[in-house]
Amino acid sequence: MDETLLVEHLRAARWQEIIILDEVESTNGYALQLLAEGTLRDGAVIIADRQTAGRGRFKRPWFSDGGLALTVAVMSGEPPHRVGPVTLNAGLAVAKGLKAATGHDFYLKYPNDVMSEKEHGKKVAGILVEAKPAQGGTALIIGIGVNVEQELFPDEINSIAASLHQLGLEARREVVAAEILNALEDDIERPFCDLREEWLNMDCTIGKAVRIKNLKVDVEGIAAGLDGDGALLVETARGTERITAGDVIFGE
């Protein structure tokens, strides 16, 4: 990674400590390790050229060869139950950063997948936020994986994932990283209600059939919108339900 190129494009002042690694198992794992050692600072950024064990939700492998792996640490003064919408802010910031780096419009799939197109898009970036209680607040480890240079994906994800390169968007990873950091600085700590309008403008899920699992009662209906706290509103046969947890599955 060309550090000077990264710094050239970085306008954000929020990210004071940038750790660039040739190779790491996972940037989130590295941040969690620093947190455990008591050396993770607010505003720290970890960027890796290569993740050997990049992971998504529940350590599901994230295919990161040719991609960009970036983790930012935000020490929030809020308790854990108040930080939920940060995952939505992060998705919005990544989509905006990618637009700034490439000129292409990206879309958001609730809660925070970044998609290549409004209809039938493929996943270009994914976000995994891990939170731990820290100093009376919450340490937020915000992990972002962007598909940048991949020529090909493994068969099992080829139909659902796309890289910037595959979309015909050639951008240096350093520039992508810098623009995402710039956008994160603007958005990550704002209340979601301030960003809601902007989020909905980039949404590709409202109006679609949706099923939410892992709730006391399964919810099925049409995604109708987001409220000011980032909860998904779903129109069901029983009326409008407000969803703040569960696996959100968009149907065909």
Added chain:
Amino acid sequence: MDIEELKKLVKLVEKSDIKELEIDEDGRKIRIVKGAPEAAPMMMPMQYLPQMQHQAPQPTSAARPAALTVIGAEAAAEPEDDGKYHNVTSPMVGTFYRASAEDAEPFTKEGDIVSKGQTLCIIEAMKLMNEIESDIAGRVVKILVENGSPVEFGETLFKIEPV
């Protein structure tokens, strides 16, 4: 009892004439029943042993024996004196997970001694994984929520006996 022992046991029960076997070991109750369970929701408590459903021996002969189902592993009776236990509650609405990955060991199990600040579980909401730590040192007496279940704000997750 660990997974290997349980698997062995399931095989033994399948081969035997036993229709139902119930074991109460270290305060954890395991019941193995041959044939389809009558009450499907009873399957829920087994979620922390997900392998069982895949690895239960598959009948191969033409004369198919009744499917073998492990109905439930429940903790034994409620702790008698609730007042002496410390409750760890959920700080948010979300989904309760006992391990950091689908195939990982649970962070803790009943009977374990935990220290203050030790991770007990994860509560997920909107793809944000919240690690919940023990706010007290003690012994985990009871885990009240099954892996993968929804939890409400303030719902008791763990009962811990201070040490």
